[in-house]
Amino acid sequence: MGRLRVATVWMGGCSGCHMSFLDMDEFLIDLADLADVVYSPVADPKEYPENVDLCLVEGAVANDEHVELAHTIRERTKIVVAFGDCAVTGNVTAMRNPLGAVEPILQRIYVEAATIHGRIPFEKGIVPELLDRVAPLHEIIPVDAFLPGCPPPAPRIRKMLEKIVAGEPAVLEGDDLKPG
């Protein structure tokens, strides 16, 4: 295999999974020998590129921009990994789902609970519109591997990456499956 083309994406999550990724410390240097980061919140490119080998997707699918990006990722990527509990289960990002559709929630947070200038932010084409129901990634696109944890501990991320680099099945087991 040539150099791996790796992407990481940040959807409806807190960026904690990316922090944990950076927490892999010196393994990142090993990884740099094998892979190019072609798209990521910590890299320059603005467009999700073609021919990506591996993409780690942090966060749940919470707005229309996430849905569109998820489909782009699927089309252009060999191995898509749901990276962290929000991507795998919806997790904290989906805690608004039981409260109902988006309108009453925005009303409650931006208007009723506001102390000044109560107004629901709306800028078509600039602020992505929230979905009525936050979804885990695999409800939107087929996902190849699941990496649970909030955030997944760095050694767990490393284990998954090592399996993928070695061409082994990207399946975790035992305590590496613990959510939360």
Add this chain to the structure above:
Amino acid sequence: MAVKTLTIDDKPVSAREDQTILEAAREAGIGIPTLCQLSGVANLGACRLCLVEVAGVPKLLPACVTLVQEGMQVFTNTERLREYRKMIVELLFAERNHVCAVCVANGHCELQNLAIAVGMDHVRYSYRFPKLEVDTTHEKFGIDHNRCVLCARCVRVCDEIEGAHTWDIAGRGAKSHIISDMNVPWGSATSCTSCGKCVQACPTGAIFKLGATVAEQIKDRTRLDFIVTAREKKQWVG
């Protein structure tokens, strides 16, 4: 009492005729996953995690409520059982709102441990996201229905060990839920003695001590074991 001989996973086992397959398996060192089963209270067969295969019986049988029989051939770990157990755990997660990352029981939860044990890496079913209450009206404890798996351990421990019978299950099917007294807030349930046995019996983060925050609610089952041993064997040990 008569003794029965049977095989569990091809291992010859003998058991008293009043023992369940689960008890016989445990004595033989064969682990079967369980959730609603709690030593010291009556078996209910509510969760179906303990399903096993018995040669010649087309149905799967719950090991915790099926008595041993002479010549029975029991299988506890077939491909079919492993797949059903995984489905059951996934359905439990899909049924209510489990957010382990912010749960009082994170790291000390039997449902979470089951997810690990059955190899669940995601839930294949659509999450229901029901809107459920958290009742914190009791002065010492709270109940979060988002985390309840309807195992009825709280119901049984309160009825059979404490003798208060504060808890019950109301509603049917997907609407089933735990209630205190005649469906009043827990803080107004006059039958509750505030003994805390349900806190220890509950396998998840559903019943907790007020003030416990993320990952702080550790369940101590030894206190229940102590009471049960004292009552059944008149031994005050543990």
